[in-house]
Amino acid sequence: MATHDLGVLPAFDLDIPTLLDISREGGIGGRTRRYEKFAGDMGGVYRDGDAWRADVEARGSDRLVYWVDDHRYQEGPGALVVGTSTLLPGRVGDEFAFTRGHLHEVADRAELYYCLKGRGVLLLETIDGRSEAIELSPGKAVDVPGHWIHRSVNVGDEPFVTLFCYAADAGQNYAIIGDANGMKSLVVTDGAGGWTTVPNSDHRGYRA
Numbered sequence: 001m002a003t004h005d006l007g008v009l010p011a012f013d014l015d016i017p018t019l020l021d022i023s024r025e026g027g028i029g030g031r032t033r034r035y036e037k038f039a040g041d042m043g044g045v046y047r048d049g050d051a052w053r054a055d056v057e058a059r060g061s062d063r064l065v066y067w068v069d070d071h072r073y074q075e076g077p078g079a080l081v082v083g084t085s086t087l088l089p090g091r092v093g094d095e096f097a098f099t100r101g102h103l104h105e106v107a108d109r110a111e112l113y114y115c116l117k118g119r120g121v122l123l124l125e126t127i128d129g130r131s132e133a134i135e136l137s138p139g140k141a142v143d144v145p146g147h148w149i150h151r152s153v154n155v156g157d158e159p160f161v162t163l164f165c166y167a168a169d170a171g172q173n174y175a176i177i178g179d180a181n182g183m184k185s186l187v188v189t190d191g192a193g194g195w196t197t198v199p200n201s202d203h204r205g206y207r208a
């Protein structure tokens with residue numbers, strides 16, 4: 001799956017306090033990296049592959065679906081990455097638009113997600129089978145402990161923007177979801193303007 005890395009500045013070591021300019025529309029002043037995901041990058045991640053193909057054929061594979069802006073001025077244990085994630089609204093079949101999701105490579109690393117705009121769900125799962133779906137709206141945050149796989153889902157009709165913060169040495173393991181044939185739960189429309197979760201019958205279980 002392609003990552004479109006539009007790095008703006010090389011990461012460098014800056015050991016002075018830094019004022020960050022966070023946009024509620026998504027984006028951060030002084031970012032060191034942006035990566036973007038397009039509709040065509042999301043093949044195989046939605047359960048309804050036919051709906052994904054039809055969407056890409058109708059609206060193009062080069063349509064931006066989400067992007068992440070990072071501020072990363074230090075490396076190593078103790079340093080933080082701060083940034084924003086902007087996920088556009090939409091559905092593929094019954095599933096609401098989502099980010100790929102990951103477990104941190106250093107699995108015990110926690111993360112904070114604070115909602116700046118929109119209405120979304122943080123879908124959270126553990127390797128041993130626990131699952132949570134927590135709705136976020138502006139002013140709400142989720143403190144994600146280590147060892148939880150996490151994915152943002154946009155269940156509203158405007159961009160879902162979150163501010164995140166995690167340890168700079170955390171890393172991201174995306175393959176754990178692909179190897180399990182998707183997350184255990186799907187966030188889908190409830191048919192009445194809301195959302196609900198249903199089991200993903202294709203899910204094979206996570207392997208540590």
Ligand SMILES: [Fe+2]
Binds near residue numbers: 102104111150166
């Ligand atoms: Fe993360």
